[in-house]
Amino acid sequence: MSGSDASTPARSDANPDRGSPRSGGSAGRAALFREGWLLVLPALVVLCAVMAYPLASIAVRSISQPEWGLQNYAWFFGTPVNLTVLQRTFTISAWVTVVCVLCAYPYAYVMTVVGPTLRVVLILCVMVPFWVSGVVRTLSWVLLLQDSGAINSALRGLGLPPVRLIRTQTGVVIGMAQVLLPFMILPMYSVMKGIDLRLVQAARSLGARPSRAFFSVYLPLSLPGVYAGAIIVFILALGFYITPALLGGPRSTMLSTLVQTQVLSLLQWGRGGAMGVVLLVATLVLLALAAPLMRQRHKKTGAR
Amino acid sequence: MATAVPTLGRGAAIGIRSVSKHYGGFAALSDVSLHIEPGEFMTFLGPSGSGKTTTLNLIAGFTDISGGHLDVGGKSVVGVPAHKRNIGVVFQHYALFPHMTVGGNVAYPLSLRRVPAAERTERVKRALEMVKMTDFAHRYPSELSGGQQQRVALARAIVFDPPLLLMDEPLGALDKKLREWLQLEIKRIHRELGTTFVYVTHDQEEALVLSDRIAVFNGGRVEQIGTGRQLYDEPATLFVGRFIGDSTVLRGAARSDGTGTALTIAGETVVTDKRLSGGGVPVMLIRPEKLRLQRRSATGAGDGLNRLAGRISEVIYLGSGSKYEVELADGSTAIVRSPLGDESFAIGDPVDLLFSPADAKLLADDRSADTTLT
Structure with a gap:
């Protein structure tokens, strides 16, 4: 008031x-x-x-905590397992980003070319994951991925050898990619729907075969959406907790799990804080590196 | 400009024979046949939805024909994808690549053809010279005006020396002054290149300015092909007569005999020495400069001329003369153009409309394409 x-x-x-x-x-x-x-x-x-x-x-x-000084950072960088997990966190996030780009790109493209009704259906399919609790979604992935789950049953049914998905990095990447896919699709779609498809036709008339027209005209024009989506997904993936905790095993622990262990199980607030700060700084450095790339693209697409 | 004419006389002929195009049950083109000479400037003229752009897209290879034959440069291009046809296309919406500079846009078709870098630079420079855009090579399309963008698009479409250039309403988005100037530029470039140009427009004035010949499209068919003068003086159909230039159409009770046709309009009768050979209801079409106005009170000077009573409903001053709209007794409107120095009239003046029987065209009052004149 x-x-x-x-x-x-x-x-x-x-x-x-x-x-x-x-x-x-x-x-x-x-x-x-x-x-x-x-x-x-x-x-x-x-x-x-x-x-x-x-x-x-x-x-x-x-x-x-427990006293003033840099001992928490010394501990973090002095403990090999922490560095392994930090590196793994970035690796898994990178893989999730790659998987999301590959899945989202054709999906977002199709959204731009279909009729209005089908487009609404496609948007709904993207949004549904937002309406289901993350835990429920992850647990449904457990059902699908586990050794006796739907995927392995299907493989056995086809006479193929089973694959180990649950408690592996692959399983974590699959689960995280599914959760994060909307964050990739929506920025891509918003850029792609602004691309004039007649430019591709013009490229064809100038002598470009379809693949060349795509790589030289459509792809460069869609890159701002790819970058935007990739950065959002990558940063969200770095901090993921539930999915890696439920789908992963000891060899796919991510930094957030370590933070949780330090803070909630060992009550080491200082160490947990140090890990958080390291992750934050690493993310900011990465963003700073990616920023010039995006700025240049914007200038080139003539968004002025 | 001797260096800028590397392809003189290298235009391709186009043969379109009985071509049709269907989208589902809708016939966008039915049984279109026309031949375009090498190096000719041919314009497809017609209202929107008449099939002119569809025909252009078929030649460019953006869509496939549903039936008939389509030859470019003596070879059938049916089933040949667009990128293998080697045809330049200029679009109404420019279609410049926004992520490439002007120079990059113009070089694009050359790099697709693996033209060596040195030669590429030279040819890009030459193409930009031809459209007078040399100073803009390092700009991005978003930094150019519409007219400048279209000139770059034109350079990009001619830089690879295609034997055929297609232009789809290239000046449609530009204002009148710029359009008139670019029309002359396009004419000049056509002269210098010797390439076959096919130009699509709905603007009949533009068609008359640019073309060697014009094909008038209507409802997915070609109504008539001819020079601007032929279309104006001898329209084959009422549609062509009305689409090209101003005209007055007279409708009335018709009576034909061995010597000609008479129309009775609201009690007055006008005659012509022509007869309609095909079927249909005859109407008369008269060009505005063939009509003369006379004050109602005046007498004489009407010997052997048709005479209709009317009233001036609009006066348009054109500088070189005046254009009058005259409301006739049956409620229809006649358009009269009188040269500077003729007697002038004011709105509301009662007048007589005079024209020679020889100056009236007799056409069938429907849209059938096979009506001919005797």
Whole structure:
């Protein structure tokens, strides 16, 4: 209530300025800024409360518990198993990203070319996983992947040798890719639906066979969507907990499981915090490396 | 410009014989036949949905014909995919690749053909020179205006020296001034290249400016093929007569005998020396410059001329003369063009409309394509 009281006078002050946003110089822009600022304020408050504060507290704990110093980081980098798990976390996330790109690309493309009815069906198929609890979905993967599960029964039925999927990295990648697929499909779709398919026809008329027209025209134009989806999926995959915990075995543990063990089982908040900070820094470094790649693509597609 | 004419006289002939195209039960083209000479500038003219773009797409190879024969350069191209036809295509929507520079766009067909780098640079430069876009080679398409983009698209379509260039309403998205200037540019490029050009438009003025010959499409058929002058002076069908240029159509009770045909319109009778050979209800079509206006009170000067009473309903000043719309007694409208210096009239003036029996075309009042004149 008090929030809306505070914003009302500010908004009515700004109204005369907003009447002539083009003619107004700094005054109009300042009013616009004030309003825009008010609009993002609630989100900003929530973000500070649920993100910035816990994050800062974790960072502080990592250098203050059980005593001040860098001993938690020394422990992390001095313990080989931690480094193995860190590396594995990145490897699994990379595989998940690759699987998602390969599955999502044709799916998103088909979404752009089908009729409106079929498109709604395809979008629903993408969204359904969002409406089912992650635990339930992962448990259904357990049923499918386990040694006596549906996949191995089918293989046996066809006279093929069974494959070991549950408690392997492959199983983890399959389960995570399925959960994360929507985050890949939706950004890809939004970019692809803006690509003019007549450009491909133009390439054909200039002498490009279909595969060449795809690789030289369609693929480059769709890459911004691929990058956007890949970054979202990769970063979400780095922090995955439930799926690797349920589908994985000891040889497919990811960093989040180690954090959980340190914090909840051993009550080592400092060590858990250090792991979190390492993962965060590694992610930021990776983003920084990927950023110029994306910026260049945007310039080239002429989104200006 | 001696260096810029490497392909002079290298245009391909196109033979279209009894070609049809069906989409499900819908016939987009039925039994179209036409021949295009090497190096000719042929325009497909017609309203939207008349089949002109469909025909262009069949030649380009974007869709397959449902029946008939289609030859380019003397060889059948039925079943040949678009990328193997070696035909340049310019689209209304430019279709430049947004992720490539102007130079990259123009070089694209050359790199597909594995043209060595040095020669590629030279040919890109030459093509850009031809469309006067040399200074823009390093820009991206999004940094160009519509007219500039279309010139780049034209350079890209001619850089690989195709014997045939197809243009699908290339100037449709541009404003009038720019369109008129680019029409002349396209004409110049056609002259310099000697390539066969096939141009699709719904704008009859554009067709008249550009073309050696025009094929008028209507309802998936070709109504008439001829030079602009032939189509204007001797339209084969009422559709062609009305589509090309302004015209006045007179309808009335018709009576034919050995000497000609008479139409009675709201009590007044006009005659022509022509008779309709085929079936159908005869109507008269008269071009605006063949009609003369005279004040109602005036007498004489009408000997041997047809005379219809009317009233001026619109006056349009054209600079070089005036265009009048005249409402006739039966409610129809006649269009009259009178040169500068003729007596001028105001809206509401009662007038007589005069025309020679020889200047009236007699056409069948339906859309059948096989009506001919005697």
